[in-house]
Amino acid sequence: MxxxxxxxxxxxxxxxxxxxxxxxxxxxxxxxxxxxxxxxxxxxxxxxxxxxxxxxxxxxxxxxxxxxxxxxxxxxxxxxxxxxxxxxxxxxxxxxxxxxxxxxxxxxxxxxxxxxxxxxxxxxxxxxxxxxxxxxxxxxxxxxxxxxxxxxxxxxxxxxxxxxxxxxxxxxxxxxxxxxxxxxxxxxxxxxxxxxxxxxxxxxxxxxxxxxELQGVLPVKTKAKAARPRYFYYYVIRKGKSMLMKKRDQKDIWHGLYDFYVVEKVKPANPVKLMAQDPLLKKFNPDDVTVSKKYKHVLSHQIIHATFITLAEQKSQASGADGLKYYSSQKISDLPKPVLISRFLEDYQLL
DNA sequence: AAAACGGGGTT
DNA sequence: AACCCAGTTTT
CATH class of the missing domain: 1.10.340.30 (Hypothetical protein; domain 2)
Structure with missing residues (x-):
């Protein structure tokens, strides 16, 4: 033309x-x-x-x-x-x-x-x-x-x-x-x-x-490589009507935003065994653990496998240090947060 | 040069 | 459930 x-x-x-x-x-x-x-x-x-x-x-x-x-x-x-x-x-x-x-x-x-x-x-x-x-x-x-x-x-x-x-x-x-x-x-x-x-x-x-009749062919683009899998183990820790949230501080996706307490693995792991190695989670009783929900969230270059684990309330656990904060269920909806969490939040209420 | 970075829409 | 879509920064 x-x-x-x-x-x-x-x-x-x-x-x-x-x-x-x-x-x-x-x-x-x-x-x-x-x-x-x-x-x-x-x-x-x-x-x-x-x-x-x-x-x-x-x-x-x-x-x-x-x-x-x-x-x-x-x-x-x-x-x-x-x-x-x-x-x-x-x-x-x-x-x-x-x-x-x-x-x-x-x-x-x-x-x-x-x-x-x-x-x-x-x-x-x-x-x-x-x-x-x-x-x-x-x-x-x-x-x-x-x-x-x-x-x-x-x-x-x-x-x-x-x-x-x-x-x-x-x-x-x-x-x-x-x-x-x-x-x-x-x-x-x-x-x-x-x-x-x-x-x-x-x-x-x-x-x-x-x-x-090349509308389906043009534009030509090389195909993307396979998405990387990530395994997130979310520990949902409740204290009365509040839930523990942690600010993501690492130089990683969603840094500065709030998450449930999360342990990430490259390969699938046992969430109960993971607890023994974690400084905060080892204070909890493994018998209180409930694996409540699993999600697979497919993104362009990541596949997020999220497992939610609820923990029974303890007397003395997480403090306000290290980006850890308790938020009431009401306040959580006001947090700047990963959409991953906002998507799960409604389901969370059912836990 | 290649990888990382979310989420919605369509099939 | 699988596939499509894109501009900027970082590695």
Whole structure:
């Protein structure tokens, strides 16, 4: 397909079919940045309520920078990829400290901020400052590979180069913002991964994939390797109406968030035998142990095998040291916590 | 260059 | 239950 034809048509399509979203029709880099961070790996429907809550609580980058990390994590709760929230907060503080609270207005400088990579820098630079630099996200990979018939693997270093070069060749110098938005919106609404809306599509006669029935093949991607299994043994220790929670402090998934007391193993283990080796758990009577529930939680690159073990109440056990805290059942729902736990919490009530 | 990082949707 | 989806940082 002719490149110029595609660029013009897709922008035309966008102007008539685009969704109205609160971060569009603004040039405030703060709002654009916030929306882009939230929308990384997140669908609009899921991210929208978070965006609205963040803007309400932190209307400016200064307000966000002044918050505590815990406040930011709490508002982020349930979105996953908590590193995004930490970087969001770090970035706000840097914008205030390094740039007097004013976002840098170009791709290159934006990229020096935490949490802002190629995609996000291009999005902010083009949407807020009309810099002519192409965004290359999953939608762009998919649309360009199908329309122009490019079978370079999109997750290879080569693919990143090829698609970025093509996207930057296509971009209009006059309306880089609309051009970028148009391809992504087209990919999100029409040229979807599963079953694209080819019968309704304006490119049905010119698209390489449609002409050759290769929608199911393009874009080409190398397959991921098998997920790593992890075995979590959660010891649910109750004290009256309260439960023991531990802050995860290790440099690991969910650090800084709260968990039940957990012992992790690479291979399946016997939860009762595990107790004898643990400084806190060895104080409990193994006869009081009840294995209450088992879960398998499949994620992209991990398979979590979680076993929940309830322990009978003891007189003197865990103290407030070492991130250990008792929380009432009411308060636990307020904790910034791994979604794994929030998902199990309801079931926990049945234990 | 490859791995790590959650969670929801679809099949 | 198996499979799909993605941008940034770290190793």
């Amino acid at each position: 002719d490149k110029r034809y595609f660029s013009d048509k897709v922008v035309e399509w966008y102007q008539t079919r685009k969704r109205n979203l609160p971060w569009r029709d603004t040039q405030d880099p703060y709002k654009i940045w916030l929306s882009e961070i939230i929308l990384q790996q997140t669908r609009v429907a899921q991210g929208l309520p978070y965006y609205l809550r963040f803007i309400e609580k932190f209307p400016t980058v200064q307000a966000l920078a002044a918050a505590s990390e815990q406040e930011v994590l709490r508002l982020w709760q349930g979105l996953g990829y908590y590193t995004r929230a930490r970087n969001l907060h770090k970035c706000a503080k840097e914008v205030v400290a390094r740039f007097q609270g004013v976002f840098p207005d170009n791709f290159q400088t934006l990229k020096t901020l935490p949490g802002i990579g190629d995609y996000t820098a291009a999005a902010i630079a083009s949407f807020a400052f009309r810099e002519s630099v192409a965004v290359v996200d999953g939608n762009v990979f998919r649309v360009l590979s199908r329309i122009f018939g490019i079978d370079t693997e999109i997750n290879s270093p080569e693919g990143k180069k090829v698609f970025a070069a093509l996207a930057n060749e296509l971009i209009s110098a006059k309306k880089p913002d609309q051009h970028n938005q148009a391809i992504m919106e087209f990919g999100a609404l029409y040229c979807t991964p599963g079953k694209p809306e080819c019968p309704e599509c304006t490119f049905i006669g010119t698209c390489f994939a449609a002409k050759n």
